[in-house]
Amino acid sequence: MDFANEDFANIHCKHIRELDPLIRFVGIASGMGTLVATSYREQLNALMSDDETRLYAMQAVFRAELREDFQKNLxxxxxxxxxxxxxxxxxxxxxxxxxxxYYLLISFDIEANSIFIIEKKILEYIKVLPRG
Structure with missing residues (x-):
């Protein structure tokens, strides 16, 4: 999957966001935390500014990278x-x-069954993406 390709990343952000109406936002961030693509639900009342969203992306990637320290055990x-x-x-x-x-960053409405959406919709979608 070529997430460095901005068109590829934007198309798949949009497709993933459209998998469920309770998905608010989908972004793809590089391993450095830079957003390379985003998709927001139409008429969304955003809770954060663009700058705050960029900071969130950096922090989310940093936290995910820290978790890799435990991969050998977990x-x-x-x-x-x-x-x-x-x-x-x-x-x-x-x-x-x-x-x-790369990391997929997603936000859901509070009432969403996020685990179901992730496991049954998003991960299934990711499985069939072209590999190269």
Whole structure:
């Protein structure tokens, strides 16, 4: 999967966001935490500014990278989820065609069954993405 290709990344952000109406936001961030693509639900009342979203991306990637320290004991991280008062956030590591790391960043409405959406919709979608 070539997430360094901005068109590829933007198309798949949009497709993933459209998998469920309770998905608010989908972003793809590089291993350095830089957002390479985003997709917001139409008419979304955003809870953060663009600058705050960029900072969130950096922090989410940093936290995911820190979790890799425990892979030898726990296995590979499939996804992580955090529930807040106003929304649910998830971070999913992505495979890439090169050695670069990418992460899928998603936010859901608070009433979403995020685990179901991740496991039955998003991860299934990711499985069938072209590998190169």
């Amino acid at each position: 296995g590979t991280l499939n996804y992580s989820v955090g529930k807040y008062d106003k929304l649910i956030r998830a971070t999913i590591p992505l495979d890439s065609v090169n050695e670069s790391k």
